[in-house]
Amino acid sequence: MHNYFDRINNVTSFFVTITFLIILTLMSSTIVFPKDLDEEPILYSNTNMTKKIATFTVVYFDLEADFEALFNWNVKQLFIYVFAEFQKSNGVHVNMMIWDRILRRGSTDNWVNLKNVPAKYYLNDLKYLCSSNLTLSVHWISIPTAGVFYPYNHKESRITFPLPNDKTCSA
Amino acid sequence: MFNIQTHMDFEGQNRAEKISRAIITFFGFAGLIWGAIIQQFSQTIYILAAGFVLALLITIPPYPLYRRKPLNWQKSKNQNSEGGESSKKNKQK
Amino acid sequence: MSLLKSLGAESLFGDVSRMDKRQFFYQVLSFGMIVSSALMIWKGLMVVTGSESPIVVVLSGSMEPAFHRGDLLFLTNYPDEPVRVGEIVVFKVEGRDIPIVHRVIKLHEKSDGSVKFLTKGDNNSVDDRGLYAPGQLWLTKKDIVGRARGFLPYVGMITILMNEYPNFKFAILGILAIYVLLHRE
Numbered sequence: 001m002h003n004y005f006d007r008i009n010n011v012t013s014f015f016v017t018i019t020f021l022i023i024l025t026l027m028s029s030t031i032v033f034p035k036d037l038d039e040e041p042i043l044y045s046n047t048n049m050t051k052k053i054a055t056f057t058v059v060y061f062d063l064e065a066d067f068e069a070l071f072n073w074n075v076k077q078l079f080i081y082v083f084a085e086f087q088k089s090n091g092v093h094v095n096m097m098i099w100d101r102i103l104r105r106g107s108t109d110n111w112v113n114l115k116n117v118p119a120k121y122y123l124n125d126l127k128y129l130c131s132s133n134l135t136l137s138v139h140w141i142s143i144p145t146a147g148v149f150y151p152y153n154h155k156e157s158r159i160t161f162p163l164p165n166d167k168t169c170s171a
Numbered sequence: 172m173f174n175i176q177t178h179m180d181f182e183g184q185n186r187a188e189k190i191s192r193a194i195i196t197f198f199g200f201a202g203l204i205w206g207a208i209i210q211q212f213s214q215t216i217y218i219l220a221a222g223f224v225l226a227l228l229i230t231i232p233p234y235p236l237y238r239r240k241p242l243n244w245q246k247s248k249n250q251n252s253e254g255g256e257s258s259k260k261n262k263q264k
Numbered sequence: 265m266s267l268l269k270s271l272g273a274e275s276l277f278g279d280v281s282r283m284d285k286r287q288f289f290y291q292v293l294s295f296g297m298i299v300s301s302a303l304m305i306w307k308g309l310m311v312v313t314g315s316e317s318p319i320v321v322v323l324s325g326s327m328e329p330a331f332h333r334g335d336l337l338f339l340t341n342y343p344d345e346p347v348r349v350g351e352i353v354v355f356k357v358e359g360r361d362i363p364i365v366h367r368v369i370k371l372h373e374k375s376d377g378s379v380k381f382l383t384k385g386d387n388n389s390v391d392d393r394g395l396y397a398p399g400q401l402w403l404t405k406k407d408i409v410g411r412a413r414g415f416l417p418y419v420g421m422i423t424i425l426m427n428e429y430p431n432f433k434f435a436i437l438g439i440l441a442i443y444v445l446l447h448r449e
Contacts, residue, residue, distance in 0.1 A: 004231065007187065007230065007231050008227070008231060010188060010191070011191045011226055011230060011231070012193070014192055014195055015190065015195055015219075015223045015226070016197050018196065018199045019199075019219060021199075022202070022203055022215065022219065023416070025177075025203060026212055026215075029207070051324050072210055073206060073207065073210040073211055073298075074212065075213045076330070077329060077330060078331075079330070079350070079367075079386075081178065081349075081350050083349050091374065091375040092373065092374050092375070093347045093370055093372070093373040093374075094370075094371070094376075095348070095368065095370070095371040095372075095373070095375075096349065096369065096370045096371070097349050097350065097369040102329065102330070102386065104329065121369065129262075131237055132361065139350055141350055141351070143330045143331075143415070144210050144415060146212075146415065146416050146417060146418065147414060147415065148413060148414045148415075149352075149412060149413055149414065149415065171188055
Protein backbone atom coordinates (compact mmCIF):
# COMPACT_ATOMS: atom_id res chain seq x y z
CA MET A 1 0.00 0.00 0.00
CA HIS A 2 2.98 2.20 -0.18
CA ASN A 3 2.59 3.39 -3.73
CA TYR A 4 -0.21 4.21 -6.13
CA PHE A 5 -0.04 0.90 -7.96
CA ASP A 6 -0.47 -1.17 -4.86
CA ARG A 7 -3.30 0.92 -3.52
CA ILE A 8 -5.25 0.88 -6.77
CA ASN A 9 -4.62 -2.84 -7.06
CA ASN A 10 -5.89 -3.45 -3.54
CA VAL A 11 -9.05 -1.39 -3.83
CA THR A 12 -9.89 -2.79 -7.25
CA SER A 13 -9.49 -6.40 -6.25
CA PHE A 14 -11.70 -5.85 -3.22
CA PHE A 15 -14.29 -4.22 -5.46
CA VAL A 16 -14.22 -7.18 -7.81
CA THR A 17 -14.66 -9.57 -4.89
CA ILE A 18 -17.66 -7.65 -3.58
CA THR A 19 -19.19 -7.49 -7.06
CA PHE A 20 -18.81 -11.22 -7.39
CA LEU A 21 -20.49 -11.78 -4.02
CA ILE A 22 -23.36 -9.50 -4.98
CA ILE A 23 -23.93 -11.35 -8.24
CA LEU A 24 -23.89 -14.60 -6.28
CA THR A 25 -26.55 -13.16 -3.97
CA LEU A 26 -28.63 -12.20 -6.97
CA MET A 27 -28.38 -15.66 -8.41
CA SER A 28 -29.38 -17.37 -5.20
CA SER A 29 -32.27 -14.99 -4.59
CA THR A 30 -34.07 -16.55 -7.53
CA ILE A 31 -35.08 -19.46 -5.32
CA VAL A 32 -37.32 -17.23 -3.28
CA PHE A 33 -39.44 -16.00 -6.14
CA PRO A 34 -42.33 -17.83 -7.81
CA LYS A 35 -41.35 -19.68 -10.89
CA ASP A 36 -44.70 -20.78 -12.18
CA LEU A 37 -47.99 -19.10 -12.90
CA ASP A 38 -50.68 -19.38 -10.28
CA GLU A 39 -53.26 -20.58 -12.75
CA GLU A 40 -53.02 -22.41 -15.97
CA PRO A 41 -52.90 -20.20 -19.00
CA ILE A 42 -56.07 -20.42 -21.03
CA LEU A 43 -55.46 -21.70 -24.51
CA TYR A 44 -58.19 -22.29 -27.00
CA SER A 45 -58.47 -22.69 -30.71
CA ASN A 46 -61.40 -22.06 -32.93
CA THR A 47 -60.92 -24.89 -35.35
CA ASN A 48 -63.33 -23.47 -37.86
CA MET A 49 -60.85 -20.77 -38.60
CA THR A 50 -57.94 -23.00 -39.51
CA LYS A 51 -57.00 -21.95 -42.99
CA LYS A 52 -54.87 -23.23 -45.76
CA ILE A 53 -52.84 -20.74 -47.72
CA ALA A 54 -50.91 -22.20 -50.64
CA THR A 55 -48.94 -25.04 -49.06
CA PHE A 56 -49.26 -23.75 -45.52
CA THR A 57 -51.72 -24.33 -42.76
CA VAL A 58 -52.53 -21.42 -40.50
CA VAL A 59 -53.96 -22.12 -37.08
CA TYR A 60 -55.83 -19.55 -35.04
CA PHE A 61 -55.84 -19.53 -31.26
CA ASP A 62 -56.80 -17.57 -28.16
CA LEU A 63 -54.44 -17.14 -25.27
CA GLU A 64 -54.98 -15.53 -21.91
CA ALA A 65 -52.43 -15.47 -19.10
CA ASP A 66 -50.97 -12.97 -16.70
CA PHE A 67 -47.20 -13.15 -16.57
CA GLU A 68 -46.55 -10.12 -14.41
CA ALA A 69 -46.12 -12.19 -11.26
CA LEU A 70 -43.18 -14.06 -12.75
CA PHE A 71 -40.97 -10.99 -13.05
CA ASN A 72 -38.45 -10.28 -10.33
CA TRP A 73 -35.14 -8.48 -10.27
CA ASN A 74 -33.38 -11.49 -11.68
CA VAL A 75 -35.67 -11.96 -14.67
CA LYS A 76 -34.65 -9.93 -17.69
CA GLN A 77 -37.33 -11.20 -20.03
CA LEU A 78 -39.77 -14.02 -20.55
CA PHE A 79 -39.94 -15.73 -23.88
CA ILE A 80 -43.49 -17.00 -24.36
CA TYR A 81 -44.27 -19.40 -27.13
CA VAL A 82 -47.02 -21.61 -28.41
CA PHE A 83 -45.92 -24.73 -30.09
CA ALA A 84 -47.64 -27.38 -32.09
CA GLU A 85 -47.02 -31.11 -32.14
CA PHE A 86 -48.29 -33.62 -34.57
CA GLN A 87 -47.41 -36.98 -35.95
CA LYS A 88 -46.70 -37.53 -39.59
CA SER A 89 -47.95 -40.66 -41.19
CA ASN A 90 -44.41 -41.95 -41.65
CA GLY A 91 -43.95 -42.01 -37.89
CA VAL A 92 -42.03 -38.77 -37.60
CA HIS A 93 -43.08 -36.64 -34.66
CA VAL A 94 -42.95 -32.92 -35.40
CA ASN A 95 -42.62 -30.13 -32.84
CA MET A 96 -42.85 -26.66 -34.17
CA MET A 97 -43.15 -23.18 -32.72
CA ILE A 98 -46.07 -21.35 -34.21
CA TRP A 99 -46.07 -18.14 -32.21
CA ASP A 100 -43.74 -16.37 -29.86
CA ARG A 101 -43.46 -13.13 -27.98
CA ILE A 102 -40.84 -11.53 -25.79
CA LEU A 103 -42.06 -9.96 -22.56
CA ARG A 104 -39.70 -7.58 -20.83
CA ARG A 105 -39.56 -6.65 -17.21
CA GLY A 106 -41.16 -3.34 -16.55
CA SER A 107 -43.27 -3.19 -19.66
CA THR A 108 -46.93 -2.62 -19.13
CA ASP A 109 -48.44 -5.32 -21.30
CA ASN A 110 -47.30 -8.44 -19.53
CA TRP A 111 -50.84 -9.66 -19.35
CA VAL A 112 -51.37 -11.56 -22.53
CA ASN A 113 -54.89 -11.53 -23.82
CA LEU A 114 -55.22 -12.60 -27.41
CA LYS A 115 -58.29 -13.60 -29.31
CA ASN A 116 -58.28 -15.38 -32.63
CA VAL A 117 -54.71 -14.63 -33.37
CA PRO A 118 -53.15 -16.31 -36.38
CA ALA A 119 -49.97 -18.27 -35.96
CA LYS A 120 -46.82 -16.33 -36.80
CA TYR A 121 -45.13 -19.33 -38.30
CA TYR A 122 -47.10 -21.54 -40.58
CA LEU A 123 -47.16 -25.30 -40.60
CA ASN A 124 -45.92 -26.41 -43.95
CA ASP A 125 -46.03 -30.17 -43.96
CA LEU A 126 -49.29 -30.00 -45.75
CA LYS A 127 -49.99 -33.47 -46.91
CA TYR A 128 -49.39 -34.92 -43.47
CA LEU A 129 -51.70 -32.52 -41.78
CA CYS A 130 -54.88 -34.01 -43.04
CA SER A 131 -57.22 -35.65 -40.59
CA SER A 132 -54.52 -35.88 -38.03
CA ASN A 133 -54.55 -34.35 -34.59
CA LEU A 134 -52.70 -31.23 -33.71
CA THR A 135 -51.68 -30.44 -30.13
CA LEU A 136 -50.96 -26.90 -29.09
CA SER A 137 -49.22 -25.98 -25.84
CA VAL A 138 -48.00 -22.82 -24.19
CA HIS A 139 -44.54 -22.63 -22.68
CA TRP A 140 -42.14 -19.98 -21.58
CA ILE A 141 -38.48 -19.63 -20.80
CA SER A 142 -37.21 -17.00 -18.42
CA ILE A 143 -33.90 -15.34 -19.13
CA PRO A 144 -32.23 -14.23 -15.89
CA THR A 145 -30.15 -11.12 -15.38
CA ALA A 146 -27.43 -13.46 -14.15
CA GLY A 147 -27.71 -17.10 -13.36
CA VAL A 148 -29.22 -20.38 -14.32
CA PHE A 149 -31.94 -21.02 -16.88
CA TYR A 150 -34.54 -22.96 -15.05
CA PRO A 151 -35.85 -26.15 -16.56
CA TYR A 152 -38.97 -26.66 -18.31
CA ASN A 153 -41.60 -27.83 -15.88
CA HIS A 154 -44.45 -25.42 -15.91
CA LYS A 155 -48.16 -25.81 -15.59
CA GLU A 156 -49.10 -27.29 -18.88
CA SER A 157 -51.85 -26.01 -21.01
CA ARG A 158 -52.43 -28.30 -23.93
CA ILE A 159 -55.29 -28.63 -26.34
CA THR A 160 -55.67 -31.20 -29.03
CA PHE A 161 -57.92 -30.93 -32.00
CA PRO A 162 -58.26 -32.48 -35.41
CA LEU A 163 -57.25 -30.67 -38.54
CA PRO A 164 -59.75 -30.18 -41.29
CA ASN A 165 -59.89 -32.78 -43.95
CA ASP A 166 -60.66 -30.87 -47.12
CA LYS A 167 -60.14 -31.37 -50.78
CA THR A 168 -56.43 -30.58 -50.71
CA CYS A 169 -55.97 -33.73 -48.71
CA SER A 170 -57.25 -36.28 -51.07
CA ALA A 171 -54.38 -35.72 -53.47
CA MET B 172 4.66 18.00 -12.73
CA PHE B 173 5.86 14.52 -12.09
CA ASN B 174 6.82 15.31 -8.60
CA ILE B 175 3.74 13.57 -7.22
CA GLN B 176 4.04 12.74 -3.59
CA THR B 177 3.29 9.12 -3.00
CA HIS B 178 4.13 8.83 0.59
CA MET B 179 1.68 7.62 3.21
CA ASP B 180 2.98 6.54 6.54
CA PHE B 181 2.33 3.08 7.90
CA GLU B 182 -0.63 3.93 10.09
CA GLY B 183 -2.02 5.91 7.21
CA GLN B 184 -1.85 2.97 4.87
CA ASN B 185 -3.70 0.84 7.38
CA ARG B 186 -6.35 3.50 7.71
CA ALA B 187 -6.65 3.93 3.95
CA GLU B 188 -7.19 0.22 3.44
CA LYS B 189 -9.83 0.02 6.16
CA ILE B 190 -11.67 3.06 4.85
CA SER B 191 -11.71 1.78 1.28
CA ARG B 192 -13.06 -1.59 2.34
CA ALA B 193 -15.68 -0.02 4.58
CA ILE B 194 -16.89 2.26 1.80
CA ILE B 195 -17.15 -0.49 -0.79
CA THR B 196 -18.85 -2.91 1.59
CA PHE B 197 -21.32 -0.30 2.76
CA PHE B 198 -22.24 0.74 -0.77
CA GLY B 199 -22.48 -2.92 -1.72
CA PHE B 200 -24.98 -3.62 1.05
CA ALA B 201 -26.93 -0.46 0.39
CA GLY B 202 -27.06 -1.23 -3.32
CA LEU B 203 -28.21 -4.78 -2.68
CA ILE B 204 -31.00 -3.71 -0.35
CA TRP B 205 -32.16 -0.84 -2.52
CA GLY B 206 -32.10 -3.01 -5.63
CA ALA B 207 -34.11 -5.70 -3.86
CA ILE B 208 -36.70 -3.19 -2.71
CA ILE B 209 -37.35 -1.72 -6.13
CA GLN B 210 -36.54 -5.01 -7.89
CA GLN B 211 -34.04 -3.60 -10.34
CA PHE B 212 -30.55 -4.99 -10.29
CA SER B 213 -29.13 -2.22 -12.44
CA GLN B 214 -29.59 0.16 -9.52
CA THR B 215 -27.53 -2.13 -7.32
CA ILE B 216 -24.69 -2.02 -9.81
CA TYR B 217 -24.80 1.77 -10.11
CA ILE B 218 -24.71 2.25 -6.36
CA LEU B 219 -21.81 -0.17 -6.01
CA ALA B 220 -19.91 1.55 -8.81
CA ALA B 221 -20.43 4.91 -7.13
CA GLY B 222 -19.02 3.41 -3.95
CA PHE B 223 -15.98 2.16 -5.85
CA VAL B 224 -15.27 5.58 -7.33
CA LEU B 225 -15.70 7.20 -3.93
CA ALA B 226 -13.32 4.72 -2.35
CA LEU B 227 -10.74 5.44 -5.04
CA LEU B 228 -11.06 9.16 -4.56
CA ILE B 229 -10.74 9.00 -0.81
CA THR B 230 -8.01 6.45 -0.35
CA ILE B 231 -5.66 6.61 -3.33
CA PRO B 232 -4.22 10.13 -3.14
CA PRO B 233 -2.08 10.61 -0.04
CA TYR B 234 -4.04 13.15 1.91
CA PRO B 235 -2.60 14.66 5.07
CA LEU B 236 -5.11 12.49 6.90
CA TYR B 237 -2.83 9.55 6.21
CA ARG B 238 0.32 11.24 7.35
CA ARG B 239 -0.54 12.00 10.90
CA LYS B 240 1.76 9.43 12.42
CA PRO B 241 5.09 9.39 10.70
CA LEU B 242 7.52 6.80 11.93
CA ASN B 243 10.58 8.09 13.67
CA TRP B 244 13.59 6.87 11.83
CA GLN B 245 16.75 6.68 13.78
CA LYS B 246 19.27 9.25 12.79
CA SER B 247 22.06 7.72 10.73
CA LYS B 248 25.01 7.05 12.99
CA ASN B 249 27.68 8.43 10.75
CA GLN B 250 27.87 10.24 7.49
CA ASN B 251 29.56 7.46 5.47
CA SER B 252 27.82 5.63 2.59
CA GLU B 253 26.92 2.49 4.57
CA GLY B 254 24.69 4.29 7.04
CA GLY B 255 23.05 6.29 4.25
CA GLU B 256 22.20 3.20 2.24
CA SER B 257 20.63 1.24 5.06
CA SER B 258 18.23 4.04 5.91
CA LYS B 259 17.35 4.40 2.22
CA LYS B 260 16.46 0.70 2.01
CA ASN B 261 14.23 0.98 5.06
CA LYS B 262 12.32 3.86 3.57
CA GLN B 263 11.63 2.00 0.33
CA LYS B 264 10.00 -0.95 2.13
CA MET C 265 11.42 8.47 -14.08
CA SER C 266 9.86 9.57 -10.84
CA LEU C 267 6.44 8.67 -12.28
CA LEU C 268 7.64 5.11 -12.81
CA LYS C 269 9.00 5.11 -9.30
CA SER C 270 5.70 6.20 -7.85
CA LEU C 271 3.94 3.48 -9.80
CA GLY C 272 6.02 0.85 -8.06
CA ALA C 273 7.98 -0.26 -11.09
CA GLU C 274 11.14 0.28 -9.17
CA SER C 275 10.33 -2.39 -6.64
CA LEU C 276 9.58 -4.80 -9.51
CA PHE C 277 12.91 -4.34 -11.20
CA GLY C 278 14.58 -4.32 -7.84
CA ASP C 279 13.31 -7.86 -7.40
CA VAL C 280 14.79 -8.87 -10.74
CA SER C 281 18.23 -7.59 -9.99
CA ARG C 282 18.26 -9.62 -6.79
CA MET C 283 17.40 -12.87 -8.58
CA ASP C 284 19.91 -15.54 -9.45
CA LYS C 285 19.63 -18.33 -11.98
CA ARG C 286 17.93 -20.80 -9.63
CA GLN C 287 15.33 -18.26 -8.60
CA PHE C 288 14.64 -17.48 -12.22
CA PHE C 289 14.01 -21.12 -13.07
CA TYR C 290 11.70 -21.32 -10.08
CA GLN C 291 9.73 -18.38 -11.43
CA VAL C 292 9.45 -20.03 -14.84
CA LEU C 293 8.21 -23.21 -13.20
CA SER C 294 5.59 -21.32 -11.20
CA PHE C 295 4.43 -19.72 -14.40
CA GLY C 296 4.17 -23.15 -15.98
CA MET C 297 2.10 -24.35 -13.03
CA ILE C 298 -0.36 -21.53 -13.45
CA VAL C 299 -0.76 -22.22 -17.14
CA SER C 300 -1.26 -25.94 -16.67
CA SER C 301 -3.74 -25.44 -13.83
CA ALA C 302 -5.80 -23.20 -16.06
CA LEU C 303 -5.69 -25.81 -18.78
CA MET C 304 -6.73 -28.55 -16.38
CA ILE C 305 -9.69 -26.54 -15.16
CA TRP C 306 -10.82 -25.95 -18.73
CA LYS C 307 -10.49 -29.58 -19.70
CA GLY C 308 -12.19 -30.63 -16.50
CA LEU C 309 -15.13 -28.41 -17.35
CA MET C 310 -15.29 -29.98 -20.77
CA VAL C 311 -15.59 -33.42 -19.21
CA VAL C 312 -18.16 -32.43 -16.59
CA THR C 313 -20.47 -30.66 -18.98
CA GLY C 314 -19.97 -32.97 -21.94
CA SER C 315 -19.53 -30.02 -24.26
CA GLU C 316 -16.45 -29.25 -26.31
CA SER C 317 -16.73 -25.60 -25.39
CA PRO C 318 -18.50 -25.22 -22.07
CA ILE C 319 -18.23 -21.45 -21.91
CA VAL C 320 -18.94 -19.28 -24.93
CA VAL C 321 -19.15 -15.57 -25.53
CA VAL C 322 -22.08 -14.21 -27.50
CA LEU C 323 -20.59 -12.65 -30.61
CA SER C 324 -23.52 -11.21 -32.53
CA GLY C 325 -26.65 -9.28 -31.78
CA SER C 326 -28.97 -11.83 -33.31
CA MET C 327 -30.48 -12.83 -29.97
CA GLU C 328 -31.23 -9.38 -28.65
CA PRO C 329 -32.77 -8.38 -26.33
CA ALA C 330 -32.01 -11.61 -24.51
CA PHE C 331 -28.28 -11.71 -25.15
CA HIS C 332 -26.03 -8.91 -26.19
CA ARG C 333 -22.52 -9.03 -27.58
CA GLY C 334 -20.12 -9.82 -24.80
CA ASP C 335 -22.38 -11.93 -22.62
CA LEU C 336 -21.10 -15.21 -21.29
CA LEU C 337 -23.03 -18.47 -21.65
CA PHE C 338 -22.50 -21.73 -19.81
CA LEU C 339 -23.38 -24.83 -21.78
CA THR C 340 -24.04 -28.47 -21.12
CA ASN C 341 -24.37 -31.21 -23.65
CA TYR C 342 -25.54 -34.34 -21.91
CA PRO C 343 -26.49 -37.08 -24.38
CA ASP C 344 -29.60 -38.20 -22.54
CA GLU C 345 -31.29 -34.82 -22.38
CA PRO C 346 -33.37 -34.20 -25.47
CA VAL C 347 -33.25 -30.84 -27.13
CA ARG C 348 -36.67 -29.21 -27.07
CA VAL C 349 -38.36 -26.51 -29.05
CA GLY C 350 -37.79 -23.10 -27.50
CA GLU C 351 -34.44 -23.95 -25.95
CA ILE C 352 -31.36 -21.93 -26.71
CA VAL C 353 -28.60 -23.94 -28.32
CA VAL C 354 -25.11 -23.17 -29.49
CA PHE C 355 -24.09 -24.84 -32.71
CA LYS C 356 -21.27 -24.78 -35.20
CA VAL C 357 -21.70 -25.02 -38.92
CA GLU C 358 -19.37 -27.40 -40.66
CA GLY C 359 -16.48 -25.58 -42.17
CA ARG C 360 -16.84 -22.56 -39.95
CA ASP C 361 -15.38 -22.10 -36.54
CA ILE C 362 -17.63 -19.54 -34.96
CA PRO C 363 -20.29 -20.85 -32.59
CA ILE C 364 -23.76 -19.46 -33.15
CA VAL C 365 -26.27 -18.96 -30.36
CA HIS C 366 -29.90 -19.30 -31.48
CA ARG C 367 -33.21 -20.80 -30.47
CA VAL C 368 -34.73 -24.04 -31.72
CA ILE C 369 -38.01 -23.43 -33.50
CA LYS C 370 -38.70 -26.72 -35.20
CA LEU C 371 -37.92 -30.30 -34.38
CA HIS C 372 -38.45 -33.53 -36.27
CA GLU C 373 -38.11 -36.74 -34.34
CA LYS C 374 -38.06 -40.11 -36.06
CA SER C 375 -39.30 -43.25 -34.44
CA ASP C 376 -35.74 -44.53 -34.20
CA GLY C 377 -34.86 -41.61 -31.99
CA SER C 378 -32.84 -39.53 -34.45
CA VAL C 379 -33.61 -35.85 -34.33
CA LYS C 380 -33.13 -32.97 -36.69
CA PHE C 381 -33.95 -29.37 -36.00
CA LEU C 382 -34.13 -25.85 -37.28
CA THR C 383 -33.02 -22.72 -35.46
CA LYS C 384 -33.62 -19.00 -35.64
CA GLY C 385 -32.29 -15.99 -33.83
CA ASP C 386 -34.83 -13.92 -31.93
CA ASN C 387 -33.70 -10.76 -33.63
CA ASN C 388 -33.64 -12.27 -37.12
CA SER C 389 -36.71 -12.34 -39.25
CA VAL C 390 -35.83 -15.55 -41.09
CA ASP C 391 -34.69 -18.91 -39.87
CA ASP C 392 -31.11 -20.03 -40.01
CA ARG C 393 -31.18 -22.04 -43.20
CA GLY C 394 -29.11 -19.35 -44.84
CA LEU C 395 -26.42 -19.89 -42.24
CA TYR C 396 -26.10 -23.62 -42.54
CA ALA C 397 -23.64 -25.29 -44.90
CA PRO C 398 -24.73 -25.26 -48.53
CA GLY C 399 -27.27 -28.02 -49.03
CA GLN C 400 -27.86 -28.44 -45.31
CA LEU C 401 -31.46 -27.85 -44.28
CA TRP C 402 -31.41 -29.19 -40.73
CA LEU C 403 -29.12 -29.43 -37.76
CA THR C 404 -28.43 -32.69 -36.02
CA LYS C 405 -27.12 -33.58 -32.59
CA LYS C 406 -23.54 -33.60 -33.77
CA ASP C 407 -23.67 -29.95 -34.84
CA ILE C 408 -24.63 -28.88 -31.36
CA VAL C 409 -21.92 -27.63 -29.05
CA GLY C 410 -24.30 -27.44 -26.12
CA ARG C 411 -27.48 -26.04 -24.65
CA ALA C 412 -27.45 -22.80 -22.74
CA ARG C 413 -27.87 -23.38 -19.04
CA GLY C 414 -26.46 -20.31 -17.34
CA PHE C 415 -25.67 -16.76 -18.16
CA LEU C 416 -23.50 -13.87 -17.01
CA PRO C 417 -23.84 -10.45 -18.62
CA TYR C 418 -20.95 -8.38 -20.02
CA VAL C 419 -18.18 -10.59 -18.69
CA GLY C 420 -17.16 -11.78 -22.13
CA MET C 421 -16.44 -8.28 -23.42
CA ILE C 422 -12.75 -8.89 -22.81
CA THR C 423 -12.69 -11.76 -25.27
CA ILE C 424 -14.38 -9.66 -27.93
CA LEU C 425 -11.93 -6.81 -27.41
CA MET C 426 -9.04 -9.20 -27.67
CA ASN C 427 -10.37 -10.71 -30.86
CA GLU C 428 -11.03 -7.44 -32.57
CA TYR C 429 -7.81 -5.75 -31.56
CA PRO C 430 -5.15 -8.46 -31.56
CA ASN C 431 -2.47 -5.97 -30.59
CA PHE C 432 -4.39 -5.36 -27.40
CA LYS C 433 -4.40 -9.08 -26.69
CA PHE C 434 -0.65 -9.43 -27.17
CA ALA C 435 0.00 -6.37 -25.05
CA ILE C 436 -2.09 -7.67 -22.15
CA LEU C 437 -0.65 -11.18 -22.34
CA GLY C 438 2.85 -9.78 -22.57
CA ILE C 439 2.40 -7.58 -19.53
CA LEU C 440 0.84 -10.41 -17.53
CA ALA C 441 3.63 -12.81 -18.48
CA ILE C 442 6.31 -10.33 -17.52
CA TYR C 443 4.63 -9.55 -14.23
CA VAL C 444 4.23 -13.20 -13.27
CA LEU C 445 7.73 -14.11 -14.32
CA LEU C 446 9.41 -11.26 -12.52
CA HIS C 447 7.35 -10.79 -9.40
CA ARG C 448 8.70 -12.66 -6.48
CA GLU C 449 5.89 -14.51 -4.81
